[in-house]
Amino acid sequence: MPLTILRNLYRQIVFDLKEFLLNIQEFFFFSVRAFVTFPKVRTYWRDVLDQMTICGTDSIPIVLVSSISIGALLAIEVGNLLEDFGAKTMLGRSTSISVLRELGPLLMGLMLSARFGSRNGAELGAMKISEQIDALRAFGTDPVAKLVMPRLVAALVMFFPLTALSDYAGLHSAAYLAEHYHKLDPGIFWNSVYPRLLPKDFVVGFLKAPVFAIIITLVSSFNGFSARGGTAGVGRSTIKGIVVSSGLVLVANFYVSKIVLENM
């Protein structure tokens, strides 16, 4: 009896491992196809514009809310800490580094993973389940070129201004809280920000934008394209897309920072 259980467990592990490796392989080919179809951007420029509105303009409120909140929170917490050491004048420096390098892009990535990624997963999953993706193929249209490439191009373009907006809003909310909560003169705050910012602070932040754009778009779209099992399947693939892309955004955030900071 225990031997049978062990054998079944072994088979299940082997099966799951095979599934996982096959998924990785399929994802790789799917990603290559998405990039290979880039020359068709002129054919699908309307779809690209639509997606730029969805992932860019429509995402502004959520990016603003998250970056303003984190900027304000950082100003309060770091300000309290620096006050204990009598170094409150360094508040601008410490919050600007945190916002520009790490928290601004990271929060934006997580918010867009939830917003843009979930939309992609649900929309493409529903299209898969209702055979609309098969219909595209049946009518001689490459579904990756029509549905995934415009999303990828739009995300690659729009994540830069969203990162800039996130940085701007985060820094200004921190400056506002520094002035009104910690009674720190705005001149002192900004004087500790601008002269001390280095090119690498911007490179780290802005390099994350295209990395997150690729991760969020491809993972969510791939999961949408892989949806099966009716509406419940669409739900499962959407959740999987958000969880995996959020996890990868966190991991990528660490590695981009590490690589850039070690080499600049």
Added chain:
Amino acid sequence: MIELKNVCLSYGDKVILKNISLKVQDNTIKAILGPSGVGKSTILKLMLGLIKPDCGSVFIDGRDITHLKESELYEIRRKMGMVFQGNALFDSLTISQNIGFFLRENLKLPEKEVNRMVGEQIRFAGLEGYEDLLPESLSGGMRKRVAIGRAMVFNPRMILFDEPTAGLDPVSSKKILTLISSLRHNSNLGAVIVTHIIDDVFNVADCVAVLYQGEIIFDDVTEKLHDSRHPFIRSILSDKILEL
């Protein structure tokens, strides 16, 4: 002409098609009859190259499409229109945009020409006044007619229908069957109709293949179906609708 030669297909452990061979001549309406879940829709997807067989070959006009790349298949698929079981209309596009999708997407015709051709299909399918609505606003029968219009608009040589009357009320079913019958008279088209409703076969098909337990057990002109001695065919002739 479409030809399947010794095609077999399995999903995991489940064998769907066992070494089947099938021919669909131009300008004829061929029905593929069989119970639900037996692999009839799979045959249509094989004909379009949407899925690959485990063994055997699929020929379109004598060309083996089994191992063609996706980009090479697009040319082949442009000879055929497909009406999916659930219609698969693009739900973010209006009725006229759905019908004109292929013309705008692949043929890059001038907008004036697209509008003329879409207008023809709208009239043919009896959908005047509904051009600017989204598919969700239409009844099941009307959606089916939109799907037929979308499949016909680029003048394909063959149209593949996946359960064209399934889930429709008798009046809508009759309209759809009349529409399918009129295809041949109006456009000299060939068609493959996958169905589990035997009356549909006698109403529109010139010939019929019966698929049972993954094998073709009958493949001849429709009239000869009555002469078959196969127990399954005898049972479906008496029951009319296959609910197995």
